Structure formats: C-alpha cells, structure tokens
Amino acid sequence: MKVFVIGGANMDICATTAVPFVARDSNPGTVRTSPGGVGRNIAHNLALLGDKVELVTVFGDDGFGRMLREHCASVGIGTKYCQTVKGARNACFVSVNDSDGELLGGVADMAVTGLMTPEWLERRMNAINSADAVVADTNLPAETLGMLVACCVPPLYIDAVSSAKAARLREALAVPRLHPEPVFALKCNRLEAETLGLYAPGRTLGTKVGRLYLSKGSDGVVVREDGEDVHLPALPALGLVNTTGAGDALLAGIVHAGPDASAVDAARFGIRCASLAMRTVEAVNEEIKRLKDE
Structure with a gap:
C-alpha cells in the first residue's frame, strides 16, 4: 500500500530514571537520543510493515x-516531498519517563513545523492524492490541516498528537470538504x-469523522463508529520499557490494516503493534516487521 504521512519529524531526547522519580531534584538514570516525531514514527512503523511510505x-x-x-x-x-529549511532549527522533543517506563512529561520544540503552510502543502497535493491512504498529525498548522481535510481524496x-494541538483539528474540520466522504479516522487519547x-x-464529530479510535493506555482502545462503542482490551504489558511510541504504532497498525478492514479488526492489529512498541527504549521497535505478513 502506498501511504503519504504528513507531520512532524523531530529528534527525541528520552530521559528515564533508574529509581522512582523525585520531583524538583536530580534523578539518576539514562538519556538517549533517537529519531522521533509523530508523523515520522508512523511512517517508520509503516515502512517496517512493508508499506511504500512517503514522508512530507x-x-x-x-x-x-x-x-x-x-x-x-x-x-x-x-x-x-520534504524540505530542508535553511537556517531553521530542527524540531526536538525531550521526554522524562519514570523508572517503570511511564511518561511523566515532556517539552516539544516544534516551531519549524509552522513553515508547513497551506501554500507549501498545496504544491504537494497532486502527489498526496495519488496515495492509497494519507496520514496527518496535528503538528501541522490549523490552516494547513484544514486545507488537507478539504482537498484530500x-x-x-x-x-490528534496532544491536547494542546487537538484544538487545531476542530478548526480544520470546520473547513468544507470538496469530497462527500468524511475524514476516515481519528486517533486520540483521553486528554485529546x-x-x-x-x-x-x-x-462524535457528526458526519465529519467516520471512525474514532480512543486510546486508553493500559485500559485498551475504544473503537467508535456510527455512535457505537466497542472496547478492546490492551495486550498484557510484557517487557514494558517505554510507552512514548505506543500511540504512533497503534495508528500505523490501523492504517496498515487498510480502509477495507473493519474498524475493530484494524484496531486489533494496531494494538498488537502498540504492544511491541512498548518493549524498546526507541520510539519505534524494529521487531514490528514480524507482523507485516499477518
């Protein structure tokens, strides 16, 4: 499947404490640097699953x-279809995880993503509309996201990325679509x-979004379609190391399952991908490629 992914690509700096976190104090632990960003992570997972992926x-x-x-x-x-912006600072995300791998908080320097303007995206829309599926994250400015919602075939x-950036989606969904079909699917967590x-x-968001995947962490995923909810439990948290990339792997699995798969079947595959994602300190677990032929 040919997939275009439009969104953030940043360097992740992940700090994990060796002992339970103590606020307002220096905590012993490890610090690792690795490629990240919601869009890039989703693209990486899809590539490992065997899809032909273009990052924008x-x-x-x-x-x-x-x-x-x-x-x-x-x-x-x-x-x-990417651009290197002369003189710009690349996006960066710093996260702090407790000794059990749970995210305590983070800081995202994503200013460069503001350069992905509607005009910038418009020059790439013909290529984007040649894909079998398109994925976007809300690191895009609201105006750019709205243009994509309106024009994506x-x-x-x-x-939804974060509670702060999810608000951009409401503005984007207010833009009239040029096609009768709604946004195919939205993935968000509780705060979003x-x-x-x-x-x-x-x-629901009325007729503007077809499927909602509500990630509830260790409590699994709620699949909502036509106003009906189906709760799917998470898999046992075996070898939990880091939850940072789990949501990205979840959506990658949902996308890889394809639009012809039922919403529930797509979520089940996504949950398997998310379970693997949590077993590494990296944002993406290379072992996800074991699922590509399933």
Whole structure:
C-alpha cells in the first residue's frame, strides 16, 4: 500500500530514571537520543510493515535535521516531498519517563513545523492524492490541516498528537470538504478526546469523522463508529520499557490494516503493534516487521 504521512519529524531526547522519580531534584538514570516525531514514527512503523511510505515534512538545517533525513532513507521512508529549511532549527522533543517506563512529561520544540503552510502543502497535493491512504498529525498548522481535510481524496487518518494541538483539528474540520466522504479516522487519547468533547461514550464529530479510535493506555482502545462503542482490551504489558511510541504504532497498525478492514479488526492489529512498541527504549521497535505478513 502506498501511504503519504504528513507531520512532524523531530529528534527525541528520552530521559528515564533508574529509581522512582523525585520531583524538583536530580534523578539518576539514562538519556538517549533517537529519531522521533509523530508523523515520522508512523511512517517508520509503516515502512517496517512493508508499506511504500512517503514522508512530507520540514527538516531544520542543522545536525539533527541531517541525521533525520539520512535515517529516513536508511529505513525505507521516502523524503522526495520534504524540505530542508535553511537556517531553521530542527524540531526536538525531550521526554522524562519514570523508572517503570511511564511518561511523566515532556517539552516539544516544534516551531519549524509552522513553515508547513497551506501554500507549501498545496504544491504537494497532486502527489498526496495519488496515495492509497494519507496520514496527518496535528503538528501541522490549523490552516494547513484544514486545507488537507478539504482537498484530500484518499482515506485520511489523523492523529490528534496532544491536547494542546487537538484544538487545531476542530478548526480544520470546520473547513468544507470538496469530497462527500468524511475524514476516515481519528486517533486520540483521553486528554485529546476531552479537548474535542469526545470522551463521553457515543460522542462524535457528526458526519465529519467516520471512525474514532480512543486510546486508553493500559485500559485498551475504544473503537467508535456510527455512535457505537466497542472496547478492546490492551495486550498484557510484557517487557514494558517505554510507552512514548505506543500511540504512533497503534495508528500505523490501523492504517496498515487498510480502509477495507473493519474498524475493530484494524484496531486489533494496531494494538498488537502498540504492544511491541512498548518493549524498546526507541520510539519505534524494529521487531514490528514480524507482523507485516499477518
């Protein structure tokens, strides 16, 4: 399947404590640097699952930007439609995890993503509309996301990313679509769903979104379609190391299952991908490729 992924590509700096975290104090632990970003992580997972993937993003003109672009090429992610912005600082995400691998908090420097303007995206829309599926994250400016919602022809999957950025989606969905089909699917967690008024059972965005995948962490995933909820439990957390990339792997699995798969079957495959993602300190677990022929 040919998939275009439009969104953030940043360097992840992940700090994990060796003992239970103590606030307002220095905590012993480890610090690792690895490629990340919601869009890039989804693209990487899809490439490991055997899909033909093109990433559409902006890179900074610095060491992190060069490392990310080279890494994309090494793992089979196309960068033909990306841009390296001269003088710009590449996006970066710093996370702090407790000793059990749970995310305590983070800081995202994503200013460069503001350069992905509607005009910038419009020059790439013909190529994007040649895909079998399109994935976007809300690191895109609201105006750009709205333009994509209006003009995207293939099934469009959106990741809400964070509660702060999920608000951009409400603005984007207010833009009239040029095609009768709704946004195919939206993936969000509890905080993002609350921002969008979707956390209560059965709540929808009317006819603007076909499927909702509500990730509830260790409590599994709620699949909502036509106002009906189906709860799928998470798999046992065996070898839990880091939860940071689980949501990205979940959506990648849902996309890989294809638009012809039922919403529930797609979520089941996504949950398997998410379970593997949590077994590594990296944002993406290379072992996910074991699932590509299933």
